[in-house]
Structure formats: structure tokens, C-alpha cells
Amino acid sequence: MKIEDFAEKLKKCGSILIFCHQRPDGDTLGCAFALKKAWESVGKRADIVCASSIPSKYDYIDAAKTVTDPVSITEKYDAHVAVDCSTENMIGDGYSLFSSNKNTFNIDHHVSNTSYAKYNYVENTASCCELVYKLLSNCGIKADKTISDCLLLGISTDTGNFAHSNVTKDTLSVASELVANGGNLHDVAYRMFKSQPxxxxxxxxxxxxxxxxxxxxxxxxxxxxxxxxxxxxxxxxxxxxxxxxxxxxxxxxxxxxxxxxxxxxxxxxxxxxxxxxxxxxxxxxxxxxxxxxxxxxxxxxxxxxxxxxxxxxxxxx
Ligand SMILES: [Mn+2]
Missing domain, CATH: 3.10.310.30 (Diaminopimelate Epimerase; Chain A, domain 1)
Incomplete structure (x- = not known):
């Protein structure tokens, strides 16, 4: 479906539960953190679940500490949203919870996406964070500094810090807008590529x-x-x-x-x-x-x- 229609449907949801893929990377987490912050910035509710634990290198983003295991969820949400998950398998043990909601959304950039949700938005971009940026624009939510840092995390990690062949002028133009909004690209790149335990x-x-x-x-x-x-x-x-x-x-x-x-x-x-x-x-x-x-x-x-x-x-x- 078109991003405008996808955004229109999601915008109506006051509470959303966001699903990251198992063995989470910077892109799925960046999408989830940004979406959570964006929803909260307009006074709505958003929580994040992941079937695997979150690597400690993402702890610098405070939303990382709020991610819970899908089995701990007992509440009902208006919608379940999968980010950067090409298949049901990628959601892992969280899939039964994901599919228990009748309003399921799937936003992803993998060519192999199986369109497993009720509403699917799949576009072949370098990172899913680029699509979340597009989604937020279509929902009328501005990416502030915090959201921009989260989205830069996914763009930077899925492109090998802008060195992979998947980088297009659109990737750079989204990144440029995020930097203009206060996103700190150097900080993200340093944390992800230039330091390790x-x-x-x-x-x-x-x-x-x-x-x-x-x-x-x-x-x-x-x-x-x-x-x-x-x-x-x-x-x-x-x-x-x-x-x-x-x-x-x-x-x-x-x-x-x-x-x-x-x-x-x-x-x-x-x-x-x-x-x-x-x-x-x-x-x-x-x-x-x-x-x-x-x-x-x-x-x-x-x-x-x-x-x-x-x-x-x-x-x-
Ligand atoms: Mn990705």
C-alpha cells in the first residue's frame, strides 16, 4: 500500500506495540526508538518488544532500557507494528503476540518481505529508518533531535556508515534532514564503528x-x-x-x-x-x-x- 494510506491508518492508533526482529540490530532498534518517541511526543502511547535481549552498545539511548520480552505483555494495544522484519520468523517468539491483534502493521525495506501483516509498507531502501522518517512526515510528526539520533542509528548501521552500495541520494537526503534537525551523526558513527569492548x-x-x-x-x-x-x-x-x-x-x-x-x-x-x-x-x-x-x-x-x-x-x- 502507499505510505500515505499506511500513515493514515496508523495515525488513528492511540497506543501501539512495536516489534523488533530477534538478534536486533541498529536499524530495527532505531526504528522502534524513533517511533516510540514520536508517538509519545504527540501524547500517545508506545511500547517496544523484542524476542532477544538488547546488546549493551545501544544503552546510550534511554528507550533501550524500556524494551521488554513479548511474553511479558498482557495489555491490549490499538495496533501492533513490526519494524525491519521481513518475515514472521524474524519476529521470532513474539509472532503469536504480534498476530493476536487485528490491526497489524509491517514497515520494512527487505526485498524478501512476505507482507504478513494487515497493512504492509515495503520499499527497497538502504535502511528501514528511512521509511520510518517518511512515515513520521506523513503522520505530521516532526523528527526532533532525539528522534533524529535514533533514525541516524539505523541509517548509519545498515549502510556500513554510508559506505555500502545501498546508499542512494534519498538515503543521504534523509540523513541530511536528520542532521539539520540536530541529529549527531559523528556520535552515532563513533559508538557503532569506532569503539568496542x-x-x-x-x-x-x-x-x-x-x-x-x-x-x-x-x-x-x-x-x-x-x-x-x-x-x-x-x-x-x-x-x-x-x-x-x-x-x-x-x-x-x-x-x-x-x-x-x-x-x-x-x-x-x-x-x-x-x-x-x-x-x-x-x-x-x-x-x-x-x-x-x-x-x-x-x-x-x-x-x-x-x-x-x-x-x-x-x-x-
Ligand atoms: Mn534493516
Whole structure:
């Protein structure tokens, strides 16, 4: 549906419950924080739920501390709104709660979005935060400094700080308006890209030591198991961004990260420089995402899982 119609429907809702995707990133959280602040700025009510815990690096935004687990919600809201979630699976354990409301909204920028809500607004932009900015404009809500900082968080993180090929003039023009409204881009970029806890740095070096190459060095694979994470005193969410390093290597076309989720269940992340559409590969295994960045879950023994995903990538090289 058109953004005008989507905004028109949502505007009528006095209380909304916002759903982030599991293993939340800066984009889904930036959307949720901005939407919550915006709703509150006009005297309405908004709460945020996420099926996973929120990484501590987002604590600098006060709304991060208000995010709760979907199971703790007993209240009724006028609408349930999913942000940056391409499928029901991305909402995770929160999906049964999400779908329990008859007024469901889905605003997202993933090409693979399955339009699972009553009202769906999907547009292929670099970040979902750009769409939330558009939504707020259409609701007649101005993005103040706080909202602008939240939206810049998603735009900055989903574009690799404006370095990915997904950046368009519209991305820059939204970012420019947010900066004009008082948003502090430097602060966001510093927090997300230029600082990290020691435990993450230790884990990173350990994981890079175990990097393996396949298919004439066109595929680089990193593997992260639970024990490595524990040994370094790190947490799973700290592995976000590790995959950028193998992809940066000259000659590597696809980088793969294999993260132990549960015993014999691995979360696969895929990044491509462009020759391979990794969204197709992830979809084959029940996941999804974008052409250049996607993910899925594969069950089995580590070596079998690794062989399966390397074979699937090799077939496309
Ligand atoms: Mn996103």
C-alpha cells in the first residue's frame, strides 16, 4: 500500500506495540526508538518488544532500557507494528503476540518481505529508518533531535556508515534532514564503528585465526562457537560486524559466518560483493534478506553445515 494510506491508518492508533526482529540490530532498534518517541511526543502511547535481549552498545539511548520480552505483555494495544522484519520468523517468539491483534502493521525495506501483516509498507531502501522518517512526515510528526539520533542509528548501521552500495541520494537526503534537525551523526558513527569492548576484540582475533578459504579463495568462512565466546568473556551479539573482514579480502566474492546457535544448529550469515545473490541461497535454506546480505539457520554437525553452505555458494560462482 502507499505510505500515505499506511500513515493514515496508523495515525488513528492511540497506543501501539512495536516489534523488533530477534538478534536486533541498529536499524530495527532505531526504528522502534524513533517511533516510540514520536508517538509519545504527540501524547500517545508506545511500547517496544523484542524476542532477544538488547546488546549493551545501544544503552546510550534511554528507550533501550524500556524494551521488554513479548511474553511479558498482557495489555491490549490499538495496533501492533513490526519494524525491519521481513518475515514472521524474524519476529521470532513474539509472532503469536504480534498476530493476536487485528490491526497489524509491517514497515520494512527487505526485498524478501512476505507482507504478513494487515497493512504492509515495503520499499527497497538502504535502511528501514528511512521509511520510518517518511512515515513520521506523513503522520505530521516532526523528527526532533532525539528522534533524529535514533533514525541516524539505523541509517548509519545498515549502510556500513554510508559506505555500502545501498546508499542512494534519498538515503543521504534523509540523513541530511536528520542532521539539520540536530541529529549527531559523528556520535552515532563513533559508538557503532569506532569503539568496542575488550572481550569483543579478543574474540575477533581468535575467530580470524580460524578463517578458512574455499573455491579458489573466492569464499571465506569464519566460524564462531559458544566456547570461543565464553572463553573471551564475550556475548553472541558482539559478533555483529565480524563478517566484514573476510569480505574485505581481495578476491573473496562471498563471506560466510557460521555461528553456533544451539548444539547442532548454526546461524549462517552471508555477504556478497555482487556476483552472487546471497538472498537466493538464504531462501533455499528457509532464511532471507537482501541480495548482498542475508542469513539463515542450518541444523546438523558443523562440518556438514559448512559443506552444505559452501557448496550452495560454489554453485553460483
Ligand atoms: Mn534493516
Amino acid at each position: 575488550k572481550a569483543r576484540a579478543l574474540l575477533y582475533t581468535k575467530i580470524l585465526n580460524g578463517m578458512r578459504f574455499f573455491h579458489d579463495d573466492k569464499i571465506a568462512v569464519i566460524s564462531i562457537n559458544k566456547k570461543d565466546i565464553e572463553d573471551c568473556g564475550a556475548t553472541t551479539d558482539m559478533t555483529e560486524g565480524f563478517i566484514d573482514f573476510p569480505l574485505s579480502i581481495d578476491g573473496v566474492e562471498v563471506a560466510v559466518s557460521i555461528l553456533e546457535n544451539k548444539p547442532n544448529a548454526y546461524k549462517i550469515s552471508l555477504r556478497s560483493k555482487g556476483i552472487v545473490n546471497v538472498n537466493e541461497i538464504a531462501t533455499e535454506f528457509g532464511g532471507g534478506g537482501h541480495i548482498l546480505a542475508s542469513g539463515c539457520l542450518i541444523c546438523g554437525f558443523y562440518e556438514d553445515v559448512k559443506d552444505k553452505i559452501v557448496r550452495a555458494v560454489s554453485l553460483r560462482l
